[in-house]
Amino acid sequence: MTTVGVQTHLTPEQYIAFERKWIPDAETVRNEYVKGRLISMSGASFAHNVITMNISTALHVQLKGSGCETFANEMRVSSPHTSSYFYPDVGVVCDEPRFEDDVFDILLNPIVIIEVLSPSTEAYDRGEKFSHYRQIESLQEYILVSQDKVNVERYLRNMDEWIFSYYQEFNLQLPLTSIQCEVPLQEIYDRVTFPE
Numbered sequence: 001m002t003t004v005g006v007q008t009h010l011t012p013e014q015y016i017a018f019e020r021k022w023i024p025d026a027e028t029v030r031n032e033y034v035k036g037r038l039i040s041m042s043g044a045s046f047a048h049n050v051i052t053m054n055i056s057t058a059l060h061v062q063l064k065g066s067g068c069e070t071f072a073n074e075m076r077v078s079s080p081h082t083s084s085y086f087y088p089d090v091g092v093v094c095d096e097p098r099f100e101d102d103v104f105d106i107l108l109n110p111i112v113i114i115e116v117l118s119p120s121t122e123a124y125d126r127g128e129k130f131s132h133y134r135q136i137e138s139l140q141e142y143i144l145v146s147q148d149k150v151n152v153e154r155y156l157r158n159m160d161e162w163i164f165s166y167y168q169e170f171n172l173q174l175p176l177t178s179i180q181c182e183v184p185l186q187e188i189y190d191r192v193t194f195p196e
Helices: 012-022 046-063 122-126 128-133
Strands: 003-009 030-034 037-041 068-072 076-079 084-086 090-094 112-116 141-145 152-158 161-167 173-176 181-184
Touching: 012 030, 012 084, 046 068, 046 090, 046 112, 046 181, 084 128, 122 128, 141 173, 152 173
Parallel strands: 112 141
Antiparallel strands: 003 037, 030 037, 030 084, 068 090, 076 084, 090 112, 141 152, 152 161, 173 181
């Protein structure tokens, strides 16, 4: 997904009111919010969308009846300690979802967050966004998925540390320990054509 910095400073309350007012319009661009700054999220590539759907579907099927739910693209996640809001590509919440208020569109307790990398967002997803996600106490795993080659990176929380591992072969499985799932990389990249 493409990010475009918008030079607008809003309070968290103004941001939420703005997003809730305009989100129903299909032509509206979604905005993430980082410490008063809006970051516009434009449309994603075909490969990005296929990968997102592949992961979301695989997790939905595996988690059926487990007490965990998968969400994709439209669920806003809050990093309350940093006054920031994001739209992860895919996420998982277990047990009872907790929300910021009674509108139920801002999740507070994701356990897994997955971002599909785009050329324009890769540095943001790896850096600033991950630093905000790390402040979410419930988050146990953060996954970054390349869309132009077979490459999946996994960060697993171990107390105050994040343990890094990566997977670069179709025959490997992506382990998601916190939700007791494994997703084959072949499934993640099903129907994806890589640039030559």
